[in-house]
Amino acid sequence: xxRRGLLLGAGIVVAGGAAAAAVTLWPAGDGGGGGGTRxxxxxxxxxxxxxxxxxxxxxxxxxxPPRTIPAVRAHTAAHGPGWRPASGARxxxxxxxxxxxxxxxxGELRMTYGGRNGARAGDVELxxxxxxxxxxxxxxxxxGRVRIAGPGQSGVFYGTRTLKQEVRDxxxxxxxxxxxxxxxxxxxxxxxxxxxxxTADWIEDRVRELGDLKYNEIGLHFSDDQGFRIASDTHPExxxxxxxxxxxxxxxxxxxxxxxxAVVPEIDSPGHLxxxxxxxxxxxxxxAAGASASRGxxxxxxxxxxxxxxxxxxxxxxxxxxxxxxxxxxxxxxLTASNPAASYPQLASAAVKRYGAGATIAxxxxxxxxxxxxxxNRNGRTPRAWNDGFYRSVKKASVSKDIxxxxxxxxxxxxxxxxxxxxxxxxxxxxxxxxxxYVLGExxxxxxxxxxxxxxxxxxxxxxxxxxxxxxxxDRIRGGVFAVWCDLSGAQxxxxxxxxxxxxxxxxxxxxxxxxxPELSWKEFQxxxxxxx
Numbered sequence: 001x002x003r004r005g006l007l008l009g010a011g012i013v014v015a016g017g018a019a020a021a022a023v024t025l026w027p028a029g030d031g032g033g034g035g036g037t038r039x040x041x042x043x044x045x046x047x048x049x050x051x052x053x054x055x056x057x058x059x060x061x062x063x064x065p066p067r068t069i070p071a072v073r074a075h076t077a078a079h080g081p082g083w084r085p086a087s088g089a090r091x092x093x094x095x096x097x098x099x100x101x102x103x104x105x106x107g108e109l110r111m112t113y114g115g116r117n118g119a120r121a122g123d124v125e126l127x128x129x130x131x132x133x134x135x136x137x138x139x140x141x142x143x144g145r146v147r148i149a150g151p152g153q154s155g156v157f158y159g160t161r162t163l164k165q166e167v168r169d170x171x172x173x174x175x176x177x178x179x180x181x182x183x184x185x186x187x188x189x190x191x192x193x194x195x196x197x198x199t200a201d202w203i204e205d206r207v208r209e210l211g212d213l214k215y216n217e218i219g220l221h222f223s224d225d226q227g228f229r230i231a232s233d234t235h236p237e238x239x240x241x242x243x244x245x246x247x248x249x250x251x252x253x254x255x256x257x258x259x260x261x262a263v264v265p266e267i268d269s270p271g272h273l274x275x276x277x278x279x280x281x282x283x284x285x286x287x288a289a290g291a292s293a294s295r296g297x298x299x300x301x302x303x304x305x306x307x308x309x310x311x312x313x314x315x316x317x318x319x320x321x322x323x324x325x326x327x328x329x330x331x332x333x334x335l336t337a338s339n340p341a342a343s344y345p346q347l348a349s350a351a352v353k354r355y356g357a358g359a360t361i362a363x364x365x366x367x368x369x370x371x372x373x374x375x376x377n378r379n380g381r382t383p384r385a386w387n388d389g390f391y392r393s394v395k396k397a398s399v400s401k402d403i404x405x406x407x408x409x410x411x412x413x414x415x416x417x418x419x420x421x422x423x424x425x426x427x428x429x430x431x432x433x434x435x436x437x438y439v440l441g442e443x444x445x446x447x448x449x450x451x452x453x454x455x456x457x458x459x460x461x462x463x464x465x466x467x468x469x470x471x472x473x474x475d476r477i478r479g480g481v482f483a484v485w486c487d488l489s490g491a492q493x494x495x496x497x498x499x500x501x502x503x504x505x506x507x508x509x510x511x512x513x514x515x516x517x518p519e520l521s522w523k524e525f526q527x528x529x530x531x532x533x
Contacts, residue, residue, distance in 0.1 A: 121144045189481065331412075366394050
């Protein structure tokens with residue numbers, strides 16, 4: 001259906017004995033006397049004007065809340081026709097800082113971008129201002145126009161996503177005021193591009209999808225045993241044949257920034273480094289008999305091991321300008337041996353040398369994680385590490401307080417309950433592998449997660465298994481991340497992955513934006529997703 005213009009109805013009313021103009025806007029072809037111009041009031045509108053009606057020009061039922069993904073947190077209903085894009089209408093801004101958001105919305109709604117100009121009938125105005133968090137916004141529909149305002153650019157952008165979905169859903173943004181903002185500051189998607197090469201175009205498509213859903217983070221796990229997938233100037237020898245160029249990564253980062261999405265890189269260590277060790281076999285961990293530990297396991301007693309990882313961390317600091325950096329730290333195979341010290345005496349010796357008598361290999365691995373955190377700290381980043389890199393068996397060392405916990409499992413040796421981290425004051429990001437792990441080929445006990453299960457059973461407080469932690473810890477749970485892992489890389493194509501994660505991503509962001517019970521049933525939510533994208 002083509003876009004319909006807004007028709008202007010004008011008349012004269014008497015207020016307090018004085019004549020005053022009354023103006024009404026409604027969508028052409030939406031009723032209202034065949035879409036013609038109307039007037040109302042008790043005085044003549046002048047020669048050649050439509051006849052004056054003694055009754056109000058139009059009455060409207062109270063508006064209904066918009067249907068969007070994620071759902072808006074609050075809507076104050078009002079009587080009125082709402083708003084829809086019309087020929088000649090513009091998107092205008094009150095600050096040049098909002099030019100990118102304004103141009104994007106104008107293109108999406110086939111409107112004209114008007115820059116810094118006052119809003120007029122039919123326009124959408126973007127404005128900076130108001131109270132609340134940087135990601136909050138107010139969207140006001142009334143007087144035939146739309147105003148989206150927020151204290152930060154990200155909030156205004158999210159308001160434009162709401163408006164875009166309102167128009168997609170029924171063509172019209174309902175009259176009234178939306179007041180909205182997220183419950184959780186981390187709403188993420190993580191992609192394993194190390195085990196499976198994904199094209200830059202495919203990743204960019206996901207960035208656009210995530211932006212429309214109000215996600216604010218995409219993680220790239222680009223180094224593992226199977227591949228190292230971003231070009232390197234300091235160590236080109238470690239890079240896999242299929243990889244992203246730095247120009248492609250910059251394009252992804254720039255597109256993400258335009259959608260207020262941070263790109264979080266991950267070079268996992270001291271395990272999962274097979275692609276790096278393939279080029280530097282002298283760094284492979286070997287046991288007392290000279291046999292290799294599991295592939296990708298670094299010998300962290302060797303200074304050269306720290307040197308190469310730190311050089312890579314430093315190289316990519318400028319490529320990824322976001323605030324967070326994932327250090328990995330999980331599944332260090334030396335600690336799965338029945339007697340780690342006997343199996344790997346060089347590690348045991350290095351631990352005692354660094355921390356003194358009684359120190360263990362777990363202390364040495366903890367020191368490794370802290371050292372890598374110090375590197376990214378110097379580059380202004382906040383480190384994050386997998387929960388199984390926080391070892392219960394440490395004797396002398398402790399993980400730096402500023403390292404956030406990426407909680408994904410409770411199946412490791414010496415596993416800790418999530419409440420142990422929370423009670424200690426740590427901030428936690430939810431990667432619960434029971435709900436949020438999409439592992440290609442479904443190896444071991446993994447099954448592809450469904451959007452319905454996330455929508456109906458998961459909340460940010462469900463960190464491990466299916467049981468929620470007490471509500472008192474809620475403020476320390478920063479949010480959640482849906483992770484795609486490519487253990488059996490050929491099990492699905494890129495297009496199959498995109499289709500498989502479509503509804504889980506929508507269900508997850510709904511629960512991160514508002515963890516309460518959704519108003520819509522799952523079937524209704526699916527139908528909404530089909531309409532709004």
